[in-house]
Amino acid sequence: MKLVPVDPNEIEELRSSRRGRISYPILKMFLESGSPCSQLDRTGVQQSMLALSSSLGAYARSHNLPVRLIQRKGELYLLRLDINADGTPNTDYNPDENTGGQYTGDEADKPVLDLTPSNIEERLEQEKPLVTK
Numbered sequence: 001m002k003l004v005p006v007d008p009n010e011i012e013e014l015r016s017s018r019r020g021r022i023s024y025p026i027l028k029m030f031l032e033s034g035s036p037c038s039q040l041d042r043t044g045v046q047q048s049m050l051a052l053s054s055s056l057g058a059y060a061r062s063h064n065l066p067v068r069l070i071q072r073k074g075e076l077y078l079l080r081l082d083i084n085a086d087g088t089p090n091t092d093y094n095p096d097e098n099t100g101g102q103y104t105g106d107e108a109d110k111p112v113l114d115l116t117p118s119n120i121e122e123r124l125e126q127e128k129p130l131v132t133k
Contacts, residue, residue: 022047023059027067030078036085040076049076066095 022045030038045052053069053076060067066082082093 022052023055026056027060027065027078030067031065031080034083034087036080036083036087038078040078042076049074052076064095066093 026040040052042049042052047055049071053071056067056076056078057069059065060069066080068079068081070077070079082090082095084090
C-alpha cells in the first residue's frame with residue numbers, strides 16, 4: 001500500500017466544507033440578536049418540527065453553542081444559556097469543553113449515586129406516589 005500525492009484541483013466535484021444550510025443561519029441569527037429567549041417562526045422551512053429540532057440541537061451540541069431548544073405546543077423556542085432573562089451574563093454557565101456547555105450550578109455539585117438494587121428501590125418508593133396515571 002502506498003499514498004500517491006494528488007492536486008486537490010484535479011479531484012472532480014471537490015467542495016470546501018460548508019456550514020449547515022439550515023442550522024447555521026438560524027442559530028447565528030439567534031445568537032447575534034442578543035435575545036435570551038425567542039420563538040422560531042418556521043414559515044418557509046420545509047423540514048418537519050422533529051427534523052428541524054434534531055438538526056438544530058445536534059449543531060448546537062457539536063459546536064458547543066450556549067443554546068437550548070424547547071418544544072411546546074407545536075412551537076420551537078431557542079433559549080440562551082450564557083445570559084439571564086435581564087441580559088446579564090449567567091454565572092452558572094461554564095462553556096469550557098469539560099462540561100459540554102451544561103450548567104455547573106447546584107445540579108453539578110450533587111453526587112452521582114451508584115445503581116444498586118437498594119438505591120433503585122428507595123428511589124421507586126420516593127417517586128411512586130408522584131405518578132399520575
